[in-house]
Amino acid sequence: MDHRISATLTVSLVLLIASACGEIDLGITPSDLYSEFGYSSGSKQDAKNVSVAIIGGGFAGLSAFQKLLELGYNNVELYEAANRLGGRVYPVEFADGYIQHGAQFINGQENPIYNIAARLGVVDREMDDDELFRNADYRTGNCSLDKECIDEFEKFVEKLEFEIQELAKDKTNWNRTVDTVYNEVFEEFIEQKNPSESELTSYRALSQFYKTYYEGEWSAPITKLSLRNYAGWDDQSEKFASFTLNKFGYYSVLSDLISKLPSENIHLNSKVATIDYRGDKTVIKLVNGEYLYKTFDVVIVTVPLGHLKAHVHHLFRPELPKKKVEAIEKMGFGSLLKVFLVYDQPFWANWTNSFAPLFVEGCSPDSYLSKELHTFEPLSWQSNVLVGWLSGDGPKHIDWISDEELAQHITQHFKNSMSEVDVPEPKELIRTSWLRDDKFRGSYSYISSEAAQFKEDPFELLARPVFKNCQPRILFAGEATHSRIFQTTIGAYLSGRLLPDLIISMFMFWGLSASLSLQCYMKKKDRQIRFKQSYSQQKVQPKKPPTAPVKQNRVVETSQRVSMHGSEDVDDYKMPTVNTLKSQKTKAKSKENNENQLCTARDSAEEMPKTNNVLDKTQFERLPEHTLQTDRTMTPEQSTQFSQSFAPTQKSYKSFKEKASVW
Numbered sequence: 001m002d003h004r005i006s007a008t009l010t011v012s013l014v015l016l017i018a019s020a021c022g023e024i025d026l027g028i029t030p031s032d033l034y035s036e037f038g039y040s041s042g043s044k045q046d047a048k049n050v051s052v053a054i055i056g057g058g059f060a061g062l063s064a065f066q067k068l069l070e071l072g073y074n075n076v077e078l079y080e081a082a083n084r085l086g087g088r089v090y091p092v093e094f095a096d097g098y099i100q101h102g103a104q105f106i107n108g109q110e111n112p113i114y115n116i117a118a119r120l121g122v123v124d125r126e127m128d129d130d131e132l133f134r135n136a137d138y139r140t141g142n143c144s145l146d147k148e149c150i151d152e153f154e155k156f157v158e159k160l161e162f163e164i165q166e167l168a169k170d171k172t173n174w175n176r177t178v179d180t181v182y183n184e185v186f187e188e189f190i191e192q193k194n195p196s197e198s199e200l201t202s203y204r205a206l207s208q209f210y211k212t213y214y215e216g217e218w219s220a221p222i223t224k225l226s227l228r229n230y231a232g233w234d235d236q237s238e239k240f241a242s243f244t245l246n247k248f249g250y251y252s253v254l255s256d257l258i259s260k261l262p263s264e265n266i267h268l269n270s271k272v273a274t275i276d277y278r279g280d281k282t283v284i285k286l287v288n289g290e291y292l293y294k295t296f297d298v299v300i301v302t303v304p305l306g307h308l309k310a311h312v313h314h315l316f317r318p319e320l321p322k323k324k325v326e327a328i329e330k331m332g333f334g335s336l337l338k339v340f341l342v343y344d345q346p347f348w349a350n351w352t353n354s355f356a357p358l359f360v361e362g363c364s365p366d367s368y369l370s371k372e373l374h375t376f377e378p379l380s381w382q383s384n385v386l387v388g389w390l391s392g393d394g395p396k397h398i399d400w401i402s403d404e405e406l407a408q409h410i411t412q413h414f415k416n417s418m419s420e421v422d423v424p425e426p427k428e429l430i431r432t433s434w435l436r437d438d439k440f441r442g443s444y445s446y447i448s449s450e451a452a453q454f455k456e457d458p459f460e461l462l463a464r465p466v467f468k469n470c471q472p473r474i475l476f477a478g479e480a481t482h483s484r485i486f487q488t489t490i491g492a493y494l495s496g497r498l499l500p501d502l503i504i505s506m507f508m509f510w511g512l513s514a515s516l517s518l519q520c521y522m523k524k525k526d527r528q529i530r531f532k533q534s535y536s537q538q539k540v541q542p543k544k545p546p547t548a549p550v551k552q553n554r555v556v557e558t559s560q561r562v563s564m565h566g567s568e569d570v571d572d573y574k575m576p577t578v579n580t581l582k583s584q585k586t587k588a589k590s591k592e593n594n595e596n597q598l599c600t601a602r603d604s605a606e607e608m609p610k611t612n613n614v615l616d617k618t619q620f621e622r623l624p625e626h627t628l629q630t631d632r633t634m635t636p637e638q639s640t641q642f643s644q645s646f647a648p649t650q651k652s653y654k655s656f657k658e659k660a661s662v663w
Contacts, residue, residue, distance in 0.1 A: 120252045
């Protein structure tokens with residue numbers, strides 16, 4: 001990498017540290033690193049002695065581990081709660097290939113996941129993102145469906161997608177959901193068409209199907225899906241297209257990542273119960289048959305957002321900063337489920353690539369899953385297997401029923417919509433529950449209508465590191481931390497690759513951050529000295545005016561008026577009482593404590609026991625529960641003072657950013 005770019009990246013990261021410590025407010029966020037510098041490497045200096053724990057063995061955790069090794073880290077441990085690696089990439093051996101319970105497609109071509117798949121020879125073909133919808137063979141059984149309505153409805157969908165994209169460009173529309181826009185555009189469409197009763201029935205059947213399909217595409221209920229999701233998502237391809245993989249698919253990609261990692265540093269069946277960052281090191285409490293306590297300089301958390309939402313209030317000690325907790329709680333995490341149906345012989349032999357059993361209101365029998373099932377398609381490399389998708393409330397409905405019962409419901413749904421075909425029962429049904437699994441609690445993230453209200457990018461809030469004593473203690477990665485291509489293995493992979501650069505730059509340039517802390521500390525001490533001087537002056541009682549009666553708050557002569565800084569003040573000055581002075585002293589003491597937190601980042605917790613990377617249970621339980629506030633934010637007044645104090649630094653930052661854009 002060009003040394004100028006490396007130096008610029010490093011300075012940016014240093015300023016990010018200072019901003020996070022509350023020492024300078026430049027508005028720098030992780031997105032500046034993405035947009036200005038991409039995903040390239042930093043320096044390898046001083047990296048080998050930093051101990052790092054990676055929590056989670058999905059694509060984010062694996063890519064972070066791989067990058068750490070490339071940069072020279074040799075003290076890295078990865079902990080995975082499951083008995084396998086891959087996270088939401090979950091290939092399971094079947095026949096002579098692998099069925100993919102999780103990730104199945106690659107979004108776009110300009111990304112490292114596609115490059116890996118292409119190198120391994122597992123890319124199958126390119127497909128349009130809405131191919132399953134546009135090429136679906138609609139099946140309505142004994143109910144009629146006007147063929148002309150299908151063509152007209154596809155035109156409506158094109159208009160809808162354009163309308164959503166245009167509305168998303170205006171921030172004032174981000175509080176709107178896809179559902180509200182859809183209903184408005186659909187009603188306009190119906191008014192323009194003025195359809196007959198049978199045509200209206202067809203349009204409403206197609207509308208119900210498309211909504212369900214759309215919820216599957218975004219793994220989110222459209223009643224909660226904000227238009228803000230469309231403002232940033234970009235797979236950097238010229239058209240909306242994805243790539244399918246062959247029968248090995250993501251198994252090959254996952255195996256390639258794992259093959260580059262030392263197995264002795266990977267710990268399966270190791271659930272992390274707590275992450276404690278109160279002391280000089282970060283302590284993780286592991287549960288793998290027994291409790292283990294291990295200490296690290298840095299912890300990288302890559303667990304899914306669904307798991308964080310369920311455990312954020314007791315996983316971290318102390319609790320994460322309020323902004324991050326709020327982002328975790330308000331961001332959406334939806335659910336999508338795939339069902340594999342295995343038959344002796346395919347009963348769909350002469351049909352197109354995919355088919356959609358359509359529910360027609362007032363005609364089709366209302367089956368258990370009639371509004372949650374949408375498209376089914378044959379497995380490309382195994383002709384007797386159907387892959388079905390459930391979205392919306394479907395995953396919640398089927399989570400608690402047996403495979404046999406689910407197979408019966410799907411078969412009945414097929415029979416209702418395919419009366420001309422003798423539909424057999426599947427001989428096997430294969431599925432996995434992402435929603436019920438505590439390690440995931442769903443499929444992938446999206447911006448909900450609540451999270452859309454954030455002034456800051458909600459994905460950036462999730463990605464923001466947690467600092468202690470101006471050092472990065474907890475870093476976050478995963479698809480939910482990448483604002484450009486969330487919901488994908490690409491986003492997860494890229495987010496993991498970024499963090500090692502972040503760690504290197506932060507630890508290399510600790511000296512500059514410390515010097516900023518020193519300046520802040522000296523400003524604080526100067527304010528303390530001035531307050532003590534003014535307080536001692538106020539304790540000297542002025543002479544009483546000869547003609548004025550003594551009052552509790554009396555006005556003194558101009559010559560006796562003393563300002564807080566000991567200078568004369570021509571304005572009327574009311575001499576404070578003893579109670580007022582005590583109150584001022586209390587407020588000043590409180591302010592001093594706040595400044596200590598802000599500037600010197602001293603923690604009141606006891607020093608962590610020094611061990612060889614392991615704490616026994618007794619030592620851990622002796623750690624104090626209390627700690628100072630770790631979300632060191634400035635008041636507006638403090639922010640103004642410090643931004644003025646460091647004006648040259650801000651100018652320098654603007655200067656190097658301009659140069660960076662030229663480079």
